Structure formats: structure tokens, C-alpha cells
Amino acid sequence: MTEELRRRVRDFLAAHPFTPRCDSWAGSYDLDFSRELGKAGLLAVSWPERLGGGGGTAVDRLVVTEELLRAGAPLAAHWVGERQIGPTLLRHGSPELQEEFCPPLARAECTFALGMSEPDAGSDLASLRTSAVRDGDGWRITGRKIWTSGAHRASHLYVLARTSREADRHDGLTEFVVALDSPGITVTPILDLRGEHHFNEVVLDEVAVPGRWAIGRVGEGWRQVVGQLAFERGGPERFLSTYPLLSAVLAAGLVDDTARRGLRALAARLQILRAWVLETAQVLDAGGSPVVPAATSKYLGHEFELSVIDWARPLMPRATPAVRALYDQALAASPASGIRGGAAPVMLSMIARDN
Amino acid sequence: MTTHTLEADLDASVSEVIAGWERPGDLREQWRIAAELGWTTILDDLRADAPEQDLIDAACGAVTALGRGGIALPLRQTLVARAGTPLSTVDAIAVHSAAQGIWAPIADAGAFEEAGRDLANRPYSLVPAAEIPLRRTALSEVLRLQEMLGAAQGAVAEARRYVTERVQFGKPLAAIPAVRTTLGQLKVDVRQLETVTHEVRLRLSGDDGALAFALATAREVAATVVPRIAQTAHQLHGAMGVTYEAALHWRTRLLWADCDEGARWGDDGADAVPVEETALWSLTAPYSAGTNAISR
Ligand SMILES: Cc1cc2nc3c(=O)[nH]c(=O)nc-3n(C[C@H](O)[C@H](O)[C@H](O)COP(=O)(O)OP(=O)(O)OC[C@H]3O[C@@H](n4cnc5c(N)ncnc54)[C@H](O)[C@@H]3O)c2cc1C
Numbered sequence: 001m002t003e004e005l006r007r008r009v010r011d012f013l014a015a016h017p018f019t020p021r022c023d024s025w026a027g028s029y030d031l032d033f034s035r036e037l038g039k040a041g042l043l044a045v046s047w048p049e050r051l052g053g054g055g056g057t058a059v060d061r062l063v064v065t066e067e068l069l070r071a072g073a074p075l076a077a078h079w080v081g082e083r084q085i086g087p088t089l090l091r092h093g094s095p096e097l098q099e100e101f102c103p104p105l106a107r108a109e110c111t112f113a114l115g116m117s118e119p120d121a122g123s124d125l126a127s128l129r130t131s132a133v134r135d136g137d138g139w140r141i142t143g144r145k146i147w148t149s150g151a152h153r154a155s156h157l158y159v160l161a162r163t164s165r166e167a168d169r170h171d172g173l174t175e176f177v178v179a180l181d182s183p184g185i186t187v188t189p190i191l192d193l194r195g196e197h198h199f200n201e202v203v204l205d206e207v208a209v210p211g212r213w214a215i216g217r218v219g220e221g222w223r224q225v226v227g228q229l230a231f232e233r234g235g236p237e238r239f240l241s242t243y244p245l246l247s248a249v250l251a252a253g254l255v256d257d258t259a260r261r262g263l264r265a266l267a268a269r270l271q272i273l274r275a276w277v278l279e280t281a282q283v284l285d286a287g288g289s290p291v292v293p294a295a296t297s298k299y300l301g302h303e304f305e306l307s308v309i310d311w312a313r314p315l316m317p318r319a320t321p322a323v324r325a326l327y328d329q330a331l332a333a334s335p336a337s338g339i340r341g342g343a344a345p346v347m348l349s350m351i352a353r354d355n
Numbered sequence: 356m357t358t359h360t361l362e363a364d365l366d367a368s369v370s371e372v373i374a375g376w377e378r379p380g381d382l383r384e385q386w387r388i389a390a391e392l393g394w395t396t397i398l399d400d401l402r403a404d405a406p407e408q409d410l411i412d413a414a415c416g417a418v419t420a421l422g423r424g425g426i427a428l429p430l431r432q433t434l435v436a437r438a439g440t441p442l443s444t445v446d447a448i449a450v451h452s453a454a455q456g457i458w459a460p461i462a463d464a465g466a467f468e469e470a471g472r473d474l475a476n477r478p479y480s481l482v483p484a485a486e487i488p489l490r491r492t493a494l495s496e497v498l499r500l501q502e503m504l505g506a507a508q509g510a511v512a513e514a515r516r517y518v519t520e521r522v523q524f525g526k527p528l529a530a531i532p533a534v535r536t537t538l539g540q541l542k543v544d545v546r547q548l549e550t551v552t553h554e555v556r557l558r559l560s561g562d563d564g565a566l567a568f569a570l571a572t573a574r575e576v577a578a579t580v581v582p583r584i585a586q587t588a589h590q591l592h593g594a595m596g597v598t599y600e601a602a603l604h605w606r607t608r609l610l611w612a613d614c615d616e617g618a619r620w621g622d623d624g625a626d627a628v629p630v631e632e633t634a635l636w637s638l639t640a641p642y643s644a645g646t647n648a649i650s651r
Contacts (some may be wrong), residue, residue, distance in 0.1 A: 134548040261622075264625055268576045354542075
């Protein structure tokens with residue numbers, strides 16, 4: 001199965017030309033490419049067939065994403081929806097919600113952005129203030145989300161909001177699906193280090209949301225989102241963002257004696273990280289929530305991505321513009337890799353607490 | 356007792372036996388017990404061409420448990436020397452040039468000259484290693500890695516225990532974010548060591564290229580993380596950790612001694628890391644034990 005899948009991905013990539021990019025899962029957006037992947041059965045491979053998936057496992061999905069990231073393919077359009085919204089709905093959503101969203105997600109017809117962070121709630125996500133109040137059968141959501149990647153292009157927004165005030169602030173949170181074309185939503189661009197429009201501020205002003213779009217149990221959002229973080233952090237994109245640079249440097253024959261020594265260290269970390277994400281996928285397949293293993297691979301993955309850049313730097317004066325472009329992409333994206341999805345020191349703190 | 360009656364996972368039973376042992380203790384007496392319990396002969400029947408994974412697992416389990424307990428016995432050296440070539444006595448201390456550690460001078464089998472004592476107080480010699488087949492080197496190295504892994508796990512457990520029990524500034528040290536960050540890094544390092552060690556162990560029954568690659572990367576990781584694990588564990592453990600009474604003390608000495616022993620291999624085998632992406636990608640894939648192949 002694994003071999004067959006890898007081959008299918010490679011065949012697909014050969015038949016759908018693209019310019020490889022570093023950080024392609026976050027920064028390289030091509031909706032047509034994502035839809036072609038969907039048609040080829042390479043999205044949602046781990047979801048049940050009746051919901052538009054491939055009926056495979058998380059390990060199968062890992063194989064597919066590894067090969068796509070390795071090549072630097074444009075994946076940003078479907079990434080959030082396929083990586084974590086679909087799986088969250090499969091774990092916590094009602095059958096109705098699953099049927100409404102999973103099949104279009106698997107075809108990249110519907111795309112998601114993640115509305116977790118807020119101006120005053122970053123590392124301390126549980127302090128978020130966006131609130132959802134009952135309105136007839138549905139809800140009205142009001143608040144400000146920030147750093148919302150891709151919200152200017154997505155069809156839907158995942159929102160974590162407070163539905164009641166409880167003694168423990170981890171209680172009373174609820175997860176919602178929100179249509180981004182709903183009245184009351186304003187999306188404002190925020191430019192990144194390369195001056196590119198990647199993330200946004202999203203203001204929600206009494207946005208109407210149907211009752212059936214609350215995910216899982218009302219007030220149980222924190223417990224659900226903690227599980228979701230294993231999907232968000234535990235994948236190969238947390239160490240393969242700069243891999244297209246590594247690959248291009250090797251192909252260009254730029255490796256000298258010093259770089260060869262460095263390559264051994266990189267190969268060692270790559271081997272470790274690939275073993276870790278495989279373990280995480282296996283735990284997911286067994287129904288577990290490998291939150292700490294996911295934090296661990298995310299942490300070391302960030303270090304690995306930075307080491308690739310440091311390793312490539314002295315070789316760049318001899319590089320062609322195409323290789324140099326990959327280096328520039330990697331470098332510009334590098335500060336984000338230790339922050340997005342949870343800051344590196346916070347990961348370490350979680351790892352330390354785990355017994 | 357034959358190896359076949361040994362538990363597949365010797366780690367637990369060895370840990371139980373050594374729980375009450377003193378450090379450094381009486382080497383000859385500890386060695387007598389080890390021999391009596393069958394630890395020294397685990398690999399006697401190992402086949403060189405197709406090493407049995409359960410025997411290797413048993414050997415790794417025993418060596419790891421000793422390392423975790425901070426017990427410096429010449430078990431791994433003897434296991435390598437005896438592997439597939441049993442000696443007539445079960446209690447001989449033996450060495451092989453792939454794992455001459457450090458026990459060479461006091462070995463009953465193999466005569467070497469003592470050049471000094473390492474940090475774990477183990478006698479060493481300076482006999483240059485002859486050409487050694489890859490598989491024998493790998494077996495020896497996997498046991499050295501396991502011993503370091505055990506000692507590292509023991510060191511982390513001690514550091515962790517200390518920072519959760521020790522109260523300063525009115526609360527346990529572990530409540531201080533900087534302390535937690537340091538402890539988190541320590542655990543990531545140990546996990547790295549664990550993963551590369553496991554990978555070499557699995558690939559002992561794989562093809563030469565895959566094995567040589569895992570060996571080269573494991574040595575690199577060990578050389579980087581082991582000294583850092585020792586330093587960090589001590590940083591967390593405060594002055595108490597350096598004392599003769601501290602359990603950490605014995606793990607650290609083993610960690611340093613084993614790491615220094617690894618330095619003698621220098622860059623040997625580093626060319627097993629390909630400078631070509633397709634090969635690199637395939638060699639970094641986790642080895643799947645069931646299929647005896649790397650999943651490419
Ligand atoms: C490129 C990018 C894309 C993103 N996309 C999204 C998205 O789509 N949706 C979304 O909801 N969010 C997104 N985020 C936001 C991201 O989740 C937050 O940036 C992250 O959780 C950190 O929050 P903060 O930036 O407010 O940092 P703060 O919480 O203000 O922390 C600043 C720094 O302080 C340190 N720190 C904080 N707390 C601790 C602690 N407990 N212990 C030790 N050190 C600590 C860390 O170094 C941290 O980086 C994105 C971020 C980036 C960079």
C-alpha cells in the first residue's frame with residue numbers, strides 16, 4: 001500500500017508541473033492543483049470512503065504528504081481543511097456536519113482558514129475572548145481573530161469561541177464552522193517578511209452561524225482542540241518546509257567537504273523526524289491523541305529547518321538564481337516556523353511536563 | 356540456563372536485579388551474578404549472516420538496564436566478543452577489537468596492556484583496532500548506544516525528580532519556565548538518541564547500505580547529544596548532582612566514558628551518507644521491521 005501510494009504521488013507530480021517552493025504547504029497556493037490532487041484520490045486518503053475519503057490510514061496520508069512536501073508542491077489551498085478540519089469533524093462532528101463538509105473538503109471545493117489566535121490570546125489560547133451567543137436555533141459570533149492564514153481565499157473559517165463563562169477558563173469554549181462570506185465578517189491583510197499577503201486579521205461582528213455548525217459538544221471545545229493540535233503539529237510539514245532547498249543544493253552539486261559533514265547531521269535529524277511522525281500517525285490510527293509526540297517533532301523539526309538554512313548559506317555564492325530563490329524563501333519563512341502552530345518554548349514546556 | 360529461556364525483554368528483569376546494587380560495588384561479585392543469570396551468554400548462538408532479532412533485543416535490554424542503573428560492567432564488550440563464538444566459561448570477561456572498551460586490560464580472553472582508566476573507572480588500552488567487518492562493528496556500536504541510552508534515561512529521571520521535588524523561591528523548580536524549557540530540551544535529546552539507536556538495531560538484519568547509513572547517523576547524533584545530556588542533567592540537578600552519593604553521578608560517568616570511546620571511530624563510515632537526494636530520502640525512511648525493508 002505504502003509503496004503503491006508513493007508511486008502514485010510521484011506519477012501525479014510528474015504529470016502536473018509546478019515550480020518547487022520552500023514552505024509550500026503554507027505559502028504556495030494553487031486551488032487547481034489541490035483539486036487535481038482531490039480528483040486523483042490523493043486528498044483525504046485517511047477518511048472513510050462514504051465521506052469522500054480514500055478509506056486509508058493516517059500512515060497512508062503521511063506517505064502522501066511526505067512526497068508532496070519533499071517536492072515543494074503547492075499545497076496551501078487545501079492544507080488546513082484536509083489536515084485538521086476534516087479529521088476534527090470525523091472525531092467530534094455530528095454525522096450531518098461530516099456529510100456536509102467532508103466530501104467537499106476532500107475535493108478541495110471548500111477550503112478552510114483557522115481562527116484560533118486573537119490579539120490578546122497567542123500562546124495562551126485559552127484566554128481568547130471571541131464569544132458566541134445563542135440566537136434562536138443558531139449562534140451569533142463576535143470577536144477578532146489574527147494571523148489567520150489564507151482567510152482572504154478560504155470559503156470557511158474554523159472559529160474557537162467562548163460560549164459560557166466558567167470558573168475554569170478551559171471550560172465553556174466551543175468550536176464552530178463559519179462561512180467566510182457571511183455578513184459581518186471583515187478580512188484585513190497583514191503582510192509578512194517578504195511583503196507577501198499570507199495572513200490576516202478577521203473581525204466578526206454578530207456573525208450568524210447555524211446551530212448545526214457547532215462542532216461536537218458545546219462547551220467542550222478545549223478538550224477537542226487539544227486533540228486537534230496533534231494533527232496540526234505532528235506532521236512532516238514541520239520539518240520539510242526547507243527540504244526543497246536541501247534537495248536543490250544536492251542536485252546542483254554544491255556540496256563540498258565541509259557541507260558533507262553537515263549533511264550527515266542533517267540526514268540524522270531527518271531520519272529521526274521521519275520516524276517520529278510515523279509513530280504519531282500510528283497512534284492517530286489507533287485512535288489516540290499524540291499531543292506530546294507532536295510537540296516533540298514540531299520542536300526538533302523547527303531546529304532542523306533552521307539547520308538546513310545554516311548549512312546552505314556558505315554554498316549560496318556558487319548557487320544559481322533558482323537555488324538561491326529557494327534559499328531566500330526558506331530564510332524569510334524561518335522565524336515563523338518556531339511560532340506558528342505553537343511557539344517552540346511552549347512546546348518544550350509541554351514536553352517537560354509530560355511524564 | 357540457555358538464552359532461549361530468557362525473557363525477550365531483559366530490561367525489566369535486569370533492572371529488578373540491580374535495584375539494590377551499590378555503586379561502584381564489587382565488580383567481580385556483580386559479574387558473577389550477571390554470569391549466573393545468563394546475561395553474559397545471550398548472544399552465544401547469534402548467527403552472523405541473519406542475526407536473530409529476539410537475541411539482539413534481549414542483549415540490548417540487559418545493556419540498557421545496566422546503563423540506566425549506572426552500573427559499569429563489561430557486559431556489552433563480552434557479548435560482542437562471544438557473539439556466535441561462545442567461550443567455554445560463562446563468567447569470562449572478554450573483549451573484541453570492535454568493543455575493546457575499555458575492559459581490555461582485565462579481560463580473561465584477549466590480552467592487552469592497560470594504558471589508563473576512563474571516567475567510569477574502566478581500564479583501557481590503546482591497541483589500534485584492526486579491520487572489523489561492518490556487522491560486528493554495528494553490533495558493538497548498537498550496544499554502546501544502548502548503554503548510553505540507558506544512562507541518559509537514568510540521568511533524565513534523576514534531573515526530573517530533583518526539579519519536581521526541590522523547592523526554591525517558594526515552589527518546585529519545575530514551576531519556573533526556564534527550568535521547564537531546559538528539561539524539555541533534555542528530553543528531546545534523549546528521544547533523538549533513542550530513535551537512532553532503535554534504527555541501527557532494526558537494521559542489523561537489513562542490507563549493508565541501510566545499516567552503514569544508520570550507524571553513521573547514530574554516531575553523529577550520539578556525539579552531539581550525549582555530552583549535552585550530561586551537562587544539562589547536571590545543570591538542573593544543582594550541586595547535589597556532582598556528589599559521590601548522587602545517582603546522577605554514576606550515569607554521567609558512564610555517559611562521558613562511552614561517548615569518549617566513540618571518538619576513536621572518528622569519521623569512519625561517514626561516507627555511508629549519500630550526496631544524492633533520492634538515496635538520501637530512501638535511507639532516511641524508518642525501517643519497517645515486518646518487511647525487512649525500508650519503506651521508500
Ligand atoms: C506564519 C504564521 C501563521 C499563522 N497562522 C495562524 C492561523 O492560521 N490561525 C491562527 O489561529 N493562528 C495562526 N498563527 C498564530 C500562532 O498560532 C501564534 O503566533 C502562536 O500561537 C504564538 O502566539 P503569539 O504570536 O501571540 O506569541 P506570544 O504568545 O505573544 O509569545 C511571544 C513569544 O514568547 C515566548 N513565550 C510565550 N509563552 C511562553 C511560555 N509559556 N513559555 C516560554 N516562552 C513563552 C515564545 O517565544 C513566543 O514566541 C500563525 C502564526 C504565524 C507566525
